């Protein structure tokens with residue numbers, strides 16, 4: 001993709017709520033992203049009551065994918081991040097390899113869950 005096309009794409013998508021990829025009711029807002037020097041993206045993710053994310057991985061074409069998710073606001077119940085072997089996980093902070101470790105979010109029950117998500121990719125496919 002040319003630089004112009006990606007800048008145009010960024011302007012038309014950033015800072016707007018968009019339906020999440022898997023159509024499970026969550027929405028995401030692209031904040032900042034760059035391809036160089038270290039490819040990264042950052043999102044605000046919103047999970048309304050009843051939304052969830054089924055188990056999945058987030059493969060990348062080149063390199064390793066790391067993601068640091070910070071739960072800004074937990075819902076009343078549900079909305080739990082599930083990942084068998086995160087690099088680090090506390091109640092609010094989840095640091096994991098989305099390309100290697102299958103992960104999911106249980107159904108939100110009451111209230112809205114907000115997450116800040118920062119992801120970056122680097123290196124070759126050595127894992």
Ligand SMILES: O=C(O)CCC(=O)C(=O)O
Nearest residue numbers: 058069081098105115117
């Ligand atoms: O909201 C979350 O805790 C995880 C969302 C997710 O699938 C991801 O960040 O790759």
Ligand SMILES: [Fe+2]
Nearest residue numbers: 057058098103
């Ligand atoms: Fe994911």
